Amino acid sequence: MCGIVGFTGSANAVPKIVKGLKVLEYRGYDSVGLAAQLNGEIKTLKCKGRVDALRDKLEQEHFPATDCAIGHTRWATHGGPSDINAHPHSTDTLALVHNGIIENYRELKAQLLEKGVKFVSETDSEVAAWVITEEYKAQKDPIKAIYSSLKKLSGSYAFEILFKDRPGEIFAVRQGSPLILATGVDGGYIASDMTALLPFTDTFCFLREGALAHVTKDSVQIVKEDGTLEEPVWQKTDMTVEAAEKCGYPHFMLKEIHEQPNAFLKTVSPRIKNGLPDFSGDGVSDDLLRRAKKIYIVACGSAMHAGLCGKYLIEHWAKIPVTVEIASEFRYNDPLIDSDTLMIIVSQSGETADSLAALRYGKEHGAFTMGIINVVGSSIAREADATLYTYAGPEIAVATTKGYCVQVAAFMLIAAKLSALCGTLSENEVRTLCSELCRDVPKAIEETFSLHDEIKEIAKKLYQSENLFYIGRGIDYALGVEGSLKLKEISYIHSEAYAAGELKHGTISLITEGTPVIAVATSARLYDKTVSNIRECSSRGANVLFICYNDAHQPENVADTVLRLPKVGRHAEMLAAMTAMQLIAYEVAVLRGCDIDRPRNLAKSVTVE
């Protein structure tokens, strides 16, 4: 949700900002801009559109070199996408970029209007710029001015600020939105995401909540409110620039789909010790898990869909009751939390505002909180009592694929671990399960790639549809919900997922001649029941694609098109089916000419509630 990047040092900042913004575009891409320190002035350039539009403008205007600049790529919240609402926002004193939302901006704006301030944009960010300006005029000290401004602002923010009379200095502060500090050979950097800085350095510091950073070409400091310094905690990353590049794939989404087998293994195998799941390296003791009498899984979007699979796996193997909640609803549903409640917060980015708020609510009410998080050092990872990191590497495509895959992987491990602790599976059964997961799941996903040509043909039949239904039972319903979201978000085809048996309670009235239905059956257990539901659809004219397990009994007699999943062991079919659905969504979106990695209206990390 908005990407920000800043550099000050001995090199030209402009190409660095543009490069960083290009990487950050997935965080928001409706307008873009930068502000640069130039001879005691701040020069700003911004426009509606994407980073390429800014790059063109910079060239057309022969934008001069500068050693200090900040940039922003926006996902609109307050004020639509436009040149004027694009960041940076400037006053007579400073320029500022902002990621987040200032919740009390209306009252603050009214007060500032009374004082005669003239606003040019509709944004909450411009209000913050003026609040800091007023404080700076009164206090003449940037650090004091920023800290006292923060007492007036409520909401979430990561700000980067240039003051006209402080050349070569960037001030930045965060509350609820991430900021990463970095040092390189040629100066200091600060950005909303580590990936923006990977081309320049491998040494980073996650700025803590509420902290203020002062970046100059010679130093990167964290300054406390009383003016004393806090030692930054520097960490090296082994993440490479290639991890954030397409490496020959036409889209990040396709690259990330292909990274799933490896991401699955990287997440699962280090946590299997002596053949059994072991979370001691993650700070999750067996005693803590043993205490879990009930489990809440809380997340948004695809992460919540991974949680639906988690519920199925945990209840099926470990027999512990699990409730899956949409994070934005959680706090308002009066959840029944006590000290025997394990709350699992699932988030690829670790920054999703609703999930973070739910985590804080759970902690306040005494739950033991555990994150399943991909981004190291992110807010949820830092605030949860423990975190199981998923090792998918950076996920750039807005539509998650490998991020979801590793979340399901984490749930497979958790379910196996809990069933060992609860004794619902014997130690030998858990051992077998673990070795099957490592052996079969990556192979099953890999072999699903060989169905890609078949899937391209399927996509040709689907891409002109206006509506589409996904049906399945049990875990296949959970998979269908995610398959449907993938299709919707990147191809803009309306689709719904239904528990196969539920369709006849109303929605079947929408099935008419030619309505496409994708039915999923990944195991024999519910196959016959699903087949009956398919027949209900086909007898009303539906055109059914049946994604089924390899040994399924005569699916060709039931559906118009059959996609048989590879023949690999049990438990592997679900991620094979998901891979097939990801590829279907991808190929449909390709045929429709959609912007696959940056679908309209979306952003990768949703840091507003």
Ligand code: AGP
């Ligand atoms: C899925 O493709 C979406 N990008 C979205 O639903 C996403 O899963 C959701 O916003 C949660 O994000 P998180 O995992 O970063 O918390």
